[in-house]
Amino acid sequence: xxxxxxxxxxxxxxxxxxxxxxxxxxxxxxxxxxxxxxxxxxxxxxxxxxxxxxxxxxxxxxxxxxxxxxxxxxxxxxxxxxxxxxxxxxxxxxxxxxxxxxxxxxxxxxxxxxx
Amino acid sequence: xxxxxxxxxxxxxxxxxxxxxxxxxxxxxxxxxxxxxxxxxxxxxxxxxxxxxxxxxxxxxxxxxxxxxxxxxxxxxxxxxxxxxxxxxxxxxxxxxxxxxxxxxxxxxxxxxxx
Numbered sequence: 001x002x003x004x005x006x007x008x009x010x011x012x013x014x015x016x017x018x019x020x021x022x023x024x025x026x027x028x029x030x031x032x033x034x035x036x037x038x039x040x041x042x043x044x045x046x047x048x049x050x051x052x053x054x055x056x057x058x059x060x061x062x063x064x065x066x067x068x069x070x071x072x073x074x075x076x077x078x079x080x081x082x083x084x085x086x087x088x089x090x091x092x093x094x095x096x097x098x099x100x101x102x103x104x105x106x107x108x109x110x111x112x113x114x115x
Numbered sequence: 116x117x118x119x120x121x122x123x124x125x126x127x128x129x130x131x132x133x134x135x136x137x138x139x140x141x142x143x144x145x146x147x148x149x150x151x152x153x154x155x156x157x158x159x160x161x162x163x164x165x166x167x168x169x170x171x172x173x174x175x176x177x178x179x180x181x182x183x184x185x186x187x188x189x190x191x192x193x194x195x196x197x198x199x200x201x202x203x204x205x206x207x208x209x210x211x212x213x214x215x216x217x218x219x220x221x222x223x224x225x226x227x228x229x230x
Contacts, residue, residue, distance in 0.1 A: 044220075056215060058217065090158055100216075101166045103164055109158045
């Protein structure tokens with residue numbers, strides 16, 4: 001079945017450490033997104049990529065980095081510069097052009113906590 | 116900028132009760148509108164969508180109508196079940212050029228259905 005796979009499901013970060021969250025999709029979608037979800041809040045966009053080797057900052061990009069070397073993969077690195085990284089991270093992808101009405105499809109998320 | 120406002124939760128209902136979750140938006144142009152549902156510990160699943168004024172999206176007994184005149188997209192279901200207990204997110208897709216089709220979310224409304 002086609003879908004989006006996020007790993008790991010749970011992740012713990014030590015002070016000063018960088019961690020990388022994996023997101024893989026086999027839907028052949030060009031666009032991919034990373035969102036952050038905090039308790040009682042909606043999702044906020046961290047980074048997005050509309051095509052391989054290109055990505056743009058979202059609304060809360062500080063302290064995060066991404067790469068898009070392959071169409072299927074869009075890993076997110078939470079750097080030590082992100083002072084409040086504890087959150088639920090969701091990856092999404094979308095087919096069609098940026099102006100199409102295709103919905104975004106989401107993975108099951110990674111919950112990141114600080115040790 | 117574009118924004119989405121949902122009614123605050125939690126909303127607690129008895130099984131077979133009528134459900135309404137209010138959603139209003141502010142946006143430039145004619146955005147596409149979505150409802151997503153999130154079950155505990157999982158990612159978001161698309162529930163329904165509407166892409167132009169007066170469109171009605173429907174799925175699994177849920178409905179929402181795109182009302183341009185009141186900038187609203189309220190979610191309704193005639194008879195809720197315990198299995199509908201989840202968090203519901205209203206979202207819009209910006210029509211602003213070069214926004215990569217990003218979604219803007221409301222803060223979510225938690226629904227709890229009691230037997």
